[in-house]
Amino acid sequence: MTTNPLNEASLSKVTLSKSPMSQLPLSDYEKHRAAFMANMPNNSIALFAAASELTRSNDTEFPFCQNKNFFYLTGFNEPDALLVLLKNEQGQNKSVLFSLPKDALHEIWQGRRIGQIKAVQEYGVDESFEVADVETLLSDYLDGKSQVLFGFSDHDFAAQVFTWLKQVKSNIRQGAKTPQHLADADPIVAELRLIKTENELALMRQANHISGLAHQRAMQKCQVGKFEYQMEAEILHEFARHGARHPAYASIVAGGDNANILHYTDNSDVLKNNELLLIDAGAELSGYAADITRTFPVNGQFTTEQKAIYQLVLDAKNLAINAIKPGMSFAKLNILTNAFLTQGLVDLGIIEGDLTELISDKKVKEYFIHGLGHWLGLDVHDVGDYHINTDREQLRAFEVGMVMTIEPGIYIPLSDHSVDEKWRGIGVRIEDNIAVTATGFENLTANSPQTIEDIEALMKA
Structure with missing residues (x-):
């Protein structure tokens, strides 16, 4: 049985900086722009491109969520903006932000805008113009450049880029040169x-701390x-209180057999005696996500x-986390965790057969x-190549500064008649957020109860 490093100190002693x-x-x-x-x-x-507001119904909108790549490079949280990064033939850089203009009437009805002056003063871009100026200025920026970089995954924006390139091409007779790459x-x-x-x-770390407080509250309430x-x-x-x-995502609050629906978000059933409650919920703080699951x-x-x-899943989680260090990979952790869980299910009589074959x-x-974990950052399932083979x-080796989730689970739905009835309807997932350090790992999910003893004691208090 693995040890749980989170229990070396009581939960009440887990604090952040002042x-x-x-x-x-x-x-x-x-710095992000410079690195790009x-x-x-x-x-x-x-x-x-920044994101646009999305209509929910008639004249109401969903809460605005900025395009995460745009946000990573700007910190700018208004819709319908455009970031242009330029590098000349000598390697000198310039950043230009196109954004919505200051508008007194709009600001009365919908709220304040940053405007172009503050965009330069506060966001560190070299120049800023109104979005209406994109059509007149972008052709000049594109003219004569050898390469254009943009996100291929955004098909609507890619189509817009091709429209701009077509405008440059239409001026070839006047000496314009369209980028070739x-x-x-x-x-x-x-x-x-x-x-x-x-x-x-x-x-x-702060997003995780807030999320841990929320999971504590759920257990207490x-x-x-x-x-x-x-x-x-x-x-x-x-x-919100913190x-x-x-x-960071639609919260999963799944009582009883609902826990065996991996992305259950109806959250509409009554909680019943002698059943478990699985909560997968994390806060978003300044765009960055926490992703924590507790079952109690x-x-x-x-x-x-x-x-x-529960103890089997908890031990598997801790086994995987304790193995994290630079050079480790999800592939290696999966081998370790899958073997451990297989042995555990055999010991409980849930599966039978030769262990090696199983x-x-x-x-x-x-x-x-599901998988053992995923990258975490500005997105819950964050970007980054996993180096997946056939x-x-x-296979990607972990590096210092990577953040990931570790979230083993065991799911036995009521409909599974291959197991003894006493196991049916049990669904358990336990999920922590882990940062890779030079010497191993840091568990960011430091204040969310997870041992049987801690959970029962908190719920009894």
Whole structure:
């Protein structure tokens, strides 16, 4: 049985600095731009579009969520903007931001805008113009450049880029020169985003701390007869109370057999006695996500069977986390974790057969049906190459500054009649957020109860 490094100190002693970070300094975004431009060839241009507001119904909009690559390079959180990065033939860089203009009437009805003067003063770009000037200025920026970089994954924006290139081409007779090479900017930004800076880690540490407080609150407020959505409300309340106004993703609050639906978000059922409650919820802080899952008994007391499954998943999680260090990979962690879970399910009598054959046949995947983890950052399932081979193994070696989730689970739905009835309806996932350090790892999820003893004690208090 593995040890749990999080229990070496009581949860009450887990604290952050007196001045926790709530957002990145704007100077960090200048560094992000500089790092990207270092990857640009001379005489090139890169284009990044902000997101647009999305209509929810009639004249109301969804809460605005900025394009994450654009946000990574600017920190600018208004819609319909455009970032242009220029590198001349001598390797000198320039950044230009096109954004919505100051508008007194708009600001009365919808809110204040940064405007072009403050965009230069506060966001560190070299020049800023109104979005209406894009059509007249962009052709000049594109003219004579040898390469254009933009995100190929955004098909609508790619179509817009081709429209701009067509405008340049229409002026060939007047001496214009259309760029001959197109390059995908997404992989470049993804590599930069994959390695977190100290400030990014501090921000993610705070997002995790807030999320941990929310999971504690859910455990304390949980009662038989409440609805899943009421527990979701407790989570969101705690997020906002500590400065995280939005969840990083739609919260999963799954009681009983609903836990065996991996992306269950209805959150509409009543919580029942002697069932477990799985909550997968994380706060978003200044764009950066936490992603934490905890599973606990609705009535505050694990049954014998729930304890057995829960402890197996907890030990598997800790086994994987304790193995994390530079040079490790998800592929190696999967081998370790899958073998451990297979042995555990054999010991419990849930699966039967020769252990070597069961491991070789990946029998455990009938019950552990998702991946062990994923990158984490500005997106919950963050960008970054996993170096997946033809066998779907994630071979990329971990490096200092990477942040990932580790989230083993065992799911036995009520409909599974191949197992003893006492196991049916149990679904357990436990998920922590881990940063790779020079000497091993840091568990960012430091204040969220996870041992059986800690959970039962907190729910009893």
